[in-house]
Amino acid sequence: MSxxxxxxxxxxxxxxxxxMNPPSTPLGNGGAGSGPNSTGADATEIRGRERQxxxxxxxxxxxLKPFNTANIKILLLENVNETAVSTLRAEGYQVxxxxxxxxxxxxxxxxxxxxxxxxxSKTKLTKKILDAAEKLGVIGCFCIGTNQVxxxxxxxxxxxxxxxxxxxxxxxxxxxxxxxxxxxxxxxxRNIEMHQGIWSKVSANxxxxxxxxxxxxxxxxxxxxxxxxxxxxxxxxxxxxxxPLMPLGTSKQVGSLDELLATSDFIxxxxxxxxxxxxMIGEHELKTMKQGSFLINASRGTVVQISALANALRxxxxxxxxxxxxxxxxxxNGKFFESELVGCPNTLLTPHIGGSTEEAQSMIGVEVSQALxxxxxxxxxxxxxxxxEVDLRAIxxxxxxxxxxxxxxxxxxxxxxxTNILADHNVDKQFSDSKGKIxxxxxxxxxxxxxxxxxxxxxxxxxxxxIVTRILY
Ligand SMILES: NC(=O)C1=CN([C@@H]2O[C@H](COP(=O)(O)OP(=O)(O)OC[C@H]3O[C@@H](n4cnc5c(N)ncnc54)[C@H](O)[C@@H]3O)[C@@H](O)[C@H]2O)C=CC1
Ligand SMILES: O=C(O)C(=O)COP(=O)(O)O
Numbered sequence: 001m002s003x004x005x006x007x008x009x010x011x012x013x014x015x016x017x018x019x020m021n022p023p024s025t026p027l028g029n030g031g032a033g034s035g036p037n038s039t040g041a042d043a044t045e046i047r048g049r050e051r052q053x054x055x056x057x058x059x060x061x062x063x064l065k066p067f068n069t070a071n072i073k074i075l076l077l078e079n080v081n082e083t084a085v086s087t088l089r090a091e092g093y094q095v096x097x098x099x100x101x102x103x104x105x106x107x108x109x110x111x112x113x114x115x116x117x118x119x120x121s122k123t124k125l126t127k128k129i130l131d132a133a134e135k136l137g138v139i140g141c142f143c144i145g146t147n148q149v150x151x152x153x154x155x156x157x158x159x160x161x162x163x164x165x166x167x168x169x170x171x172x173x174x175x176x177x178x179x180x181x182x183x184x185x186x187x188x189x190r191n192i193e194m195h196q197g198i199w200s201k202v203s204a205n206x207x208x209x210x211x212x213x214x215x216x217x218x219x220x221x222x223x224x225x226x227x228x229x230x231x232x233x234x235x236x237x238x239x240x241x242x243x244p245l246m247p248l249g250t251s252k253q254v255g256s257l258d259e260l261l262a263t264s265d266f267i268x269x270x271x272x273x274x275x276x277x278x279x280m281i282g283e284h285e286l287k288t289m290k291q292g293s294f295l296i297n298a299s300r301g302t303v304v305q306i307s308a309l310a311n312a313l314r315x316x317x318x319x320x321x322x323x324x325x326x327x328x329x330x331x332x333n334g335k336f337f338e339s340e341l342v343g344c345p346n347t348l349l350t351p352h353i354g355g356s357t358e359e360a361q362s363m364i365g366v367e368v369s370q371a372l373x374x375x376x377x378x379x380x381x382x383x384x385x386x387x388x389e390v391d392l393r394a395i396x397x398x399x400x401x402x403x404x405x406x407x408x409x410x411x412x413x414x415x416x417x418x419t420n421i422l423a424d425h426n427v428d429k430q431f432s433d434s435k436g437k438i439x440x441x442x443x444x445x446x447x448x449x450x451x452x453x454x455x456x457x458x459x460x461x462x463x464x465x466x467i468v469t470r471i472l473y
Contacts, residue, residue, distance in 0.1 A: 067472075069093055072376060073135075075110055077101055078120040080142045081365030088369050091377070101331040108132040116372055118142055121352065122331055125149040130157060137468070138375050140368040141385075143355060144168060144221075147273035147300065151386035155438050158407040158468035160387040162371040166221040167363040168355030172298055173226040175354050176268055177233065179322035183266070183294045184209050186320070188348045205292070205319065210234035215264025217257065217280075218271035218299065219245050226268065227251045238264060242276075261288040266296065273300035281305065286312040292319040298354040301326040306340050313344040320346030324354045379405035379442055379472055388433035388440040401428075401446040402453055403472040408465040410439040418443075421459045425452070438467065 069092035076085060076097045088095045093116075101122040102110060111117060111133040118140040119125065125139060127150050139149060141163040154161055182188060184207045193200050214230045216223040216239040227237045227248050237251035240260040247253055254260050257280075261267060267289060271277045281295070282305040289295065295318060297304050306327060312318045323341060329352055330336035341347055355361075374380040380391045392403070404422075408414055415432065418441060425445050432441035448456070453471060461469035 069377075072116065073114045074116045074118065074372075075114045076118040077123050078142075080118045080120065081361040083362050083365030084118060084140075084142060084369035085365075087366060087373065091373055093376075099332075103331075104129065111136065116140065116376065118368070118372070119148065121145050121148060122329065123148060125154070127153045130154055130159065133159075138162070138372055140372045142361075142364050142368050145272060145300065146385050149386075152436070155386040155436065156467070158438070160375055160381050160384040162368055162375070162384055164364040164367045165383075167367055168357070168360035169221040169225050171357040171360040172222045172270075172354040173229055175324070175350075176222075176226055176296055176298060176322075177229050179296050179348055180209055180214065180230070180235075180266055180268075180294075182348060183296075183320040183322055183346060184212070186346050188320075189346050209266075211236070212265040213238060213263060215239070215254075215260040215267045216251075217241075217260065217267065217269045219253070220270060222298075223268075223270040224248055226270070257285070258288050261285055262290065264293065265290065266294045268296040269299045269303050271299050271303060273302050277303050279303070279305050281309070283308040283311075286318065289318065291317060294319050295321045297322070298324040301329065310340040310344055313341070313347055316345075320348075322348040322350070324350045325352050377472070379403060379470060381440060386435070388435040388438070390431055390433050390440045390442050392429045392431055392442055392444055398446060400448055401444065401473060402448055402456075404441070404443045404445060404456065404460065405468075405470040405472065406441040406443075406460055406466070407468040408439055408441070408463065409467065410434040410437050411465055414439065414463070414465050415441075417463050417465075418460065421456060425456070 072091075072093040074088055074093050074095045076088075076095060078101050079099045080097065085095055085097055096110075096114075101119075107123070107129055111129060113135055114133070115135050116138045117125070117133075117136065120141070120143045125148065130136070130150060130153055136157075136159050139154060139159060139161045141149065141161065144163060144165060146161060146163050149161055151161055186202075186206055190200065211234060213236045214226075216227060216237065219227070219239040219241040223239060223241075224245075227239065230237050231249045231251065237249070238254050238260055239245075239247070239251060240254055240257050245253060254263070267281075269281065271280065277300070280303050281297075286295070286308055289312075295304070295309065295312075303325075304323070309318075309321060309323075313321055321341070321344070326339060333351075337351070339349070341349060355364075371383050374382075375384075381387045382389050382391050406418065422443065422445065426447050428444045428446050430441070430443040432439060434440075445456070457469065457471050460466065
């Protein structure tokens with residue numbers, strides 16, 4: 001395949017007309033890259049790049065991209081794992097990394113001209129920040145939770161969001177198992193005492209976990225993994241979830257949260273942050289828990305009312321708690337942590353490390369960065385959390401073939417318009433899906449001349465329902 005620099009813009013993002021700029025890079029409106037990996041080629045230049053393709057089939061695929069990957073700017077925050085950095089740099093993208101979350105002001109400046117941002121749980125991508133991101137096409141959450149991103153607003157701007165749905169689940173479940181044992185043996189307090197030179201050998205209110213009841217709130221990836229581990233240690237497992245789920249082993253789903261709270265020796269929370277889970281555990285729920293029972297929260301800080309928990313611990317109603325997540329968490333390591341829970345009896349406090357293991361971070365880095373590459377280079381949205389999931393079976397490895405990726409408002413009549421535009425062309429494959437207010441169409445079209453590519457691009461991107469139009473290959 002040989003394209004020339006005078007070919008039409010074949011990899012473009014077209015924003016709503018109010019902020020529309022000449023199309024250039026596959027996800028953004030910016031000019032040529034000038035970063036360390038950039039070749040300095042103009043972004044509208046159409047270059048063939050030959051390489052081995054694992055995407056789209058196991059055979060040796062010759063994938064020709066019409067855009068210069070060196071023009072793609074990626075910002076990775078919060079110490080995203082090296083596996084991600086190397087995967088993205090291997091594509092030729094410009095990758096800037098930061099060990100910490102950035103302040104809002106700095107983030108607004110930094111996000112302005114990047115095509116992709118990678119974050120973990122701290123960075124809040126609010127409407128205000130997303131509106132400042134003029135070229136952003138895709139967000140990678142290198143974690144499970146996506147509550148830190150305004151998912152709907154991102155979708156409306158045609159920005160796909162990917163996460164890692166289960167690569168750190170095992171790490172969280174193992175931490176919780178450890179905490180169950182630590183709490184029931186008051187190990188946190190004994191450890192503090194020993195470091196203060198205090199020898200305090202006691203067995204009162206210290207228990208084995210065998211035969212005790214673990215109540216799991218939220219029986220998803222983490223909750224169900226924990227269920228298996230807890231049973232293997234001789235615990236009885238009950239769970240509460242908003243949907244009926246298959247109980248693993250001999251665990252049982254109970255009818256209500258209150259029933260779970262009233263019958264469990266340990267309550268552990270594994271729900272996402274949503275409006276329904278905000279302050280899910282407050283004064284009433286803590287009172288409903290058994291005298292001397294324990295609470296573990298490694299989900300999100302907003303799920304538990306901290307004052308109510310501190311009161312329940314100081315009054316002795318609860319036997320202890322382990323808390324990994326807080327309503328307000330420091331953006332960086334250092335002496336920044338304050339909480340009413342500091343100094344509460346038998347209370348284990350950890351700095352949001354549930355998913356912080358070498359294994360989890362390395363797997364997450366690979367998983368999320370690969371999803372980003374597939375979206376940037378090929379338009380694939382499989383696994384996106386806010387976007388219709390669309391892919392086509394294989395890449396057509398032929399001269400004069402293109403892939404049209406069209407993100408649009410989900411309203412009646414759009415497909416008719418696209419069918420009209422493509423009526424005289426050979427559409428090899430086409431798939432479209434919708435999610436809420438937006439829809440995403442992908443079509444592989446063969447035997448098109450550079451003039452026809454230009455025409456398709458122009459007519460599709462000028463449709464009134466257009467959010468983002470890209471043409472790849
Ligand atoms: N401490 C840490 O480092 C980490 C924390 N997390 C947090 O753990 C959460 C759970 O993770 P996964 O198990 O992977 O999520 P998941 O999505 O697999 O499971 C969540 C479960 O909670 C249930 N649920 C939702 N709303 C509920 C409600 N109001 N009441 C009862 N059940 C409800 C869902 O039906 C689902 O079964 C994540 O959303 C994240 O916030 C995840 C990883 C690491
Ligand atoms: O995966 C999650 O949702 C987590 O809470 C882990 O967040 P982190 O990557 O440690 O900021």
